[in-house]
Amino acid sequence: MAKKKSITASDLIGFYMDYVLMHNHKPKSVYAFAKDNNFEEQKFYEFFGSSDALEQSIFKVFFDNTVKALDKSGDYHSFDARNKLLSFYYTFFENLTANRSYVVHALHEHKNGMQSLKVLSHLKKSFANYIEQLGIKTIDLKQEQLDKIQNRGLKESAWFQLLVTIKFWLDDTSPSFEKTDIFIEKSVRASFDLIDVSPLKSIVDFGKFLFKEKMHMN
Template sequence: MAKKVVKDKNGILEAYTQELLKTNEKPKSVYAFCESIKISEKEFYEHFTNFDQLEESVFTYFFEATVKTLSNSKDYDSYDVKTKLLSFYFTFFEQLTANRTLVLLLLENGKPALENLKKLSSLRVEFKKYVDGLGIKPVDLPKENLEKIQQKGISELAWLQLMSTLKFWIDDTSAGFEKTDVFIEKSIQAGFDFLSLEPLKNIIDFGKFIWQEKVKA
């Protein structure tokens, strides 16, 4: 007999992910899922509209857990902007690695499907807010309009960078996903070099790393 779960959002979320991991497929219906965990459909719909929205919440859960971990660190507030972003990446991907089977199931092993993008839409909103809150400053530009465009584009560029890192992590077969760690370090450094228009050495170094890992593989 199924054990009755806590009827709050996280309890339902955990019950769903456990069932997904055990069966390797979505429940047949909301009714069947609710019956299996001994809650009413009303209790389910108080938190989620459907399974797609629930799965979307998994990624915001990982995001929130990451931010909470960082906020509990006594050193985090003293970090510079780049170190804060690096800390976010390493902590976030630790969360994903600890739940890799689930993440791969939800993202269908990284297939570039529209449904996958929808599952990440709430994460995108929260991550962009986080990046905006870091106050990353681009280089001073002579044209005011260009500066505004660059400032607005920082969070979007950061999101694309996060997605490229996610794809690399999905494909990474190195022990302990150590190559993902290298990818994170080099991509963050290259990103800050791009924003500050510093010499292209680190960007070229990052490009060489991608070439070695993807083209020559």
């Protein structure tokens, strides 16, 4: 059978996800992966330097698809930072849900230590840039170095919040993952209230929700 001549990065990602789900493990080598999908090995290296690089790009694709969908929405561009982030979360988790079998396989063994997970490294960089572009209002410390530290802390805390939400979604067994939607709404609202030094009502409400869910899971 003739080898496939026209191969795109999207094709390779699709082949890779299918391979992992069908075999329940990563390809043993790029050569074996290429042979299994009937294309020349060199075609792979036109897009990715290794299987790890391809794997890391998958979660960035989920991010990119989310941003593209939001950009097409006229309403999104009129939202404030809080509602833009809420829209991002809902759309991003729709993308994860559409690929849940792969995401669970990729993250399940590491769900208690995702902070340092290499497979999410490209996603982390893209998400940090997204948070920076949201223009979230913080306290004006009137000192450049302190402002840089505050902005770095904002991006790290936003990343941690995303990881915690992914962990909650991985464990969520509710219909249509409706509890994850509640988690998103309450956690994003609470985080913005904390930044704005606003009344703690929403933070307490979020704490009660977490306590209730923890008791239920135990």
